[in-house]
Amino acid sequence: AQSVTQLDSQVPVFEEAPVELRCNYSSSVSVYLFWYVQYPNQGLQLLLKYLSGSTLVKGINGFEAEFNKSQTSFHLRKPSVHISDTAEYFCAVSERGNNDMRFGAGTRLTVKP
């Protein structure tokens, strides 16, 4: 079965700085990859997803992620963060033909003024 590792549990950054949230996955078959964001006291919402094609995926709010098959990674990036980006971010993976989605433990991004 697939698994996901988010390498940083907390990432503090200053406003307008770039940020990278790291995600590695493990699977023996083809995968689909997702990033979700959870704002305080809310459910998760989709930021972006990789299904196939271009390995660079653009999402909402200026975020993008790059699928790297050789390194089994799907890191999330933003060139300049805002206070409003403060949230918890979850990487998730599903396998082709499989019925379940596995989530990482989450990375709490805190943007400081």
Added chain:
Amino acid sequence: EAQVTQNPRYLITVTGKKLTVTCSQNMNHEYMSWYRQDPGLGLRQIYYSMNVEVTDKGDVPEGYKVSRKEKRNFPLILESPSPNQTSLYFCASSLRLAGGTDEQYFGPGTRLTVT
């Protein structure tokens, strides 16, 4: 508005007192799922349902029950809650998760405390 709703949003109960958390979606989604979120562990799947009357265990099903009598509803039942079930619970739905490509839509969460 397309959404997943959960009730209640907050619940404090005592050990052994049966409770039900309701979940409803208005998007005609086939797939529904329950997760629990605990610090440092992320989201872990409790049960999922591919369609009406079709349910299956996720990673942490012990102590929980579900039913799917109607397409829109997927209640989570704790027959005899225990303190280790204190957690934040999310219901989610997707059009059709078979094949793995569909995003899931999440409810706002239910924070359960069992004393």
